[in-house]
Amino acid sequence: MASFAERLAAAVRQKGTPALVGIDPRFEQLPPALQTDSSPSGQATAFAKFSCELIDAVADQVAVVKPQAAFYEQLGPFGMAALGKTVSYARERGLLVILDCKRGDIGSTAEAYAKAYLGDESAWGADCLTVSPYLGDDSLTPFVDQCTATDSGIFVLVKTSNPGSGTLQDLSIDGKTIYRRMAEHVESLAAATKATGQQYGAVGAVVGATYPAQLSELREVMPSAWLLVPGFGSQGGGPKDVAASFDADGLGALINNSRGINFAFAKEPYKTTFGPARWQEASAAATSDMIAALKADTPAGKL
Numbered sequence: 271m272a273s274f275a276e277r278l279a280a281a282v283r284q285k286g287t288p289a290l291v292g293i294d295p296r297f298e299q300l301p302p303a304l305q306t307d308s309s310p311s312g313q314a315t316a317f318a319k320f321s322c323e324l325i326d327a328v329a330d331q332v333a334v335v336k337p338q339a340a341f342y343e344q345l346g347p348f349g350m351a352a353l354g355k356t357v358s359y360a361r362e363r364g365l366l367v368i369l370d371c372k373r374g375d376i377g378s379t380a381e382a383y384a385k386a387y388l389g390d391e392s393a394w395g396a397d398c399l400t401v402s403p404y405l406g407d408d409s410l411t412p413f414v415d416q417c418t419a420t421d422s423g424i425f426v427l428v429k430t431s432n433p434g435s436g437t438l439q440d441l442s443i444d445g446k447t448i449y450r451r452m453a454e455h456v457e458s459l460a461a462a463t464k465a466t467g468q469q470y471g472a473v474g475a476v477v478g479a480t481y482p483a484q485l486s487e488l489r490e491v492m493p494s495a496w497l498l499v500p501g502f503g504s505q506g507g508g509p510k511d512v513a514a515s516f517d518a519d520g521l522g523a524l525i526n527n528s529r530g531i532n533f534a535f536a537k538e539p540y541k542t543t544f545g546p547a548r549w550q551e552a553s554a555a556a557t558s559d560m561i562a563a564l565k566a567d568t569p570a571g572k573l
């Protein structure tokens with residue numbers, strides 16, 4: 271099989287966009303027709319239906335989806351089954367799946383996480399996983415080894431999109447921010463996991479669209495790493511904020527939008543045109559608008 275970075279680049283080129291649809295089901299915000307049974311098993315059934323229909327709505331437009339595990343996990347075992355169904359359905363539809371779990375632990379436990387999530391033979395069968403690096407480099411090694419063994423990938427938290435990300439990540443040690451040090455470590459892992467002749471490795475970085483200056487800085491620090499960029503849309507990031515995350519060919523970054531696509535039917539202009547009864551069309555239209563905005567205002571227009 272081709273490496274994760276090669277598969278990602280090919281899929282993004284084929285769809286012609288770096289837009290990534292996050293799948294973040296929230297029961298109270300689902301279309302009313304899906305809110306029929308609020309028991310944990312009823313909500314999980316609704317999440318699975320919503321997730322699969324959302325995937326159907328956007329599968330011809332984007333290359334990658336990112337289910338957020340937290341929303342499924344809150345429903346216990348029922349929710350985990352719905353998450354499993356979402357991952358396998360997205361892959362059946364030919365999409366790459368980044369599972370957003372932000373795992374991280376001591377090495378021996380990290381190895382179990384890596385084996386659980388990454389690669390075709392794993393229990394969850396994801397192409398890629400988000401990983402928290404704050405237990406140190408030995409906590410990342412098992413994930414990197416699993417990526418190499420199974421042609422999968424990870425995105426390591428470097429500069430997150432939330433308002434409080436600066437509390438720790440912006441602290442300066444010996445004149446260098448923690449996020450920059452983390453980025454340098456990610457770059458070394460990305461460079462070490464490149465397939466022959468490839469620009470990018472199996473290890474990427476999460477950098478928020480809400481911090482455009484840092485995004486620009488970090489693109490330079492990590493030339494071998496794909497960037498996963500959340501914070502577009504509902505958190506305030508726009509196309510101009512993410513423009514610096516791409517390389518000269520328009521590759522190297524995936525721009526995530528979850529709520530803005532999932533619940534488009536509840537917001538103008540999609541509310542008037544489609545409304546909750548045609549929520550799938552609203553999500554498809556919001557995706558298409560996001561793609562057009564990225565094409566117009568970023569190097570992704572070159573794809």
Ligand SMILES: O=c1ccn([C@@H]2O[C@H](COP(=O)(O)O)[C@@H](O)[C@H]2O)c(=O)[nH]1
Nearest residue numbers: 338430431432500501504505527528529
């Ligand atoms: O720095 C980070 C890391 C992860 N996320 C996740 O991305 C989505 C964003 O959702 P929106 O609705 O598009 O705001 C969500 O699952 C977060 O947990 C992030 O936002 N920032």
